[in-house]
Amino acid sequence: xxxxxxRKSRPNRQPCxxxxxxxxxxxxVKHAKLSKGARYxxxxxxxxxxxxxxxxxxxxxxxxIFDPMDAQSDAVPRILQLFEGLRRFLDDPRVQRGIAGFWLxxxxxxxARFIDAQTVFETRAxxxxxxxxxxxxxxxxxxxxxxVEDMSRAIIALVEAVVLPMRxxxxxxxxxxxxxxxxxxxxxxAGNEDLIGLTHSL
Numbered sequence: 001x002x003x004x005x006x007r008k009s010r011p012n013r014q015p016c017x018x019x020x021x022x023x024x025x026x027x028x029v030k031h032a033k034l035s036k037g038a039r040y041x042x043x044x045x046x047x048x049x050x051x052x053x054x055x056x057x058x059x060x061x062x063x064x065i066f067d068p069m070d071a072q073s074d075a076v077p078r079i080l081q082l083f084e085g086l087r088r089f090l091d092d093p094r095v096q097r098g099i100a101g102f103w104l105x106x107x108x109x110x111x112a113r114f115i116d117a118q119t120v121f122e123t124r125a126x127x128x129x130x131x132x133x134x135x136x137x138x139x140x141x142x143x144x145x146x147x148v149e150d151m152s153r154a155i156i157a158l159v160e161a162v163v164l165p166m167r168x169x170x171x172x173x174x175x176x177x178x179x180x181x182x183x184x185x186x187x188x189x190a191g192n193e194d195l196i197g198l199t200h201s202l
Contacts, residue, residue: 061089
């Protein structure tokens with residue numbers, strides 16, 4: 001928790017950018033332009049508020065990336081949805097001020113609930129990607145050999161990492177970067193050259 005002097009020197013700190021421990025209840029109340037009484041009407045403390053914000057962030061990821069992937073029955077459209085979903089995610093006004101703070105899990109007892117929520121989200125996301133890669137292998141679209149599990153973890157790391165620096169890029173720059181990443185994946189593992197051409201639709 002920050003002291004009074006620190007709060008005065010850095011007002012309106014946002015949990016989405018500075019994390020659980022980097023923002024006080026006073027900062028939240030001031031930024032939201034609420035009275036402390038109004039804040040306690042909705043939340044009993046900072047922990048349930050942060051947990052709900054974290055779950056809402058997971059829902060935005062699912063809305064733009066993992067739910068559309070899960071809805072596809074073929075591997076190639078599922079992979080393309082991953083990259084298209086990343087672009088949609090970065091265009092979402094709810095995340096345009098940054099979300100790095102949600103990756104700063106505090107070293108406190110209450111962190112267990114945050115870790116549990118993050119684990120559930122990451123497990124589902126990794127399962128969808130792993131299913132996609134295995135489906136691609138079964139359909140003869142991808143040749144991943146023994147790399148399926150490691151590649152699914154690598155893609156999750158990519159999804160979580162790119163949203164941090166890419167929000168500073170223009171939409172055209174983001175589009176080009178995601179297209180390069182998609183073509184790199186397809187060139188490494190695609191079963192034929194025609195699949196690489198599909199990445200130009202991104």
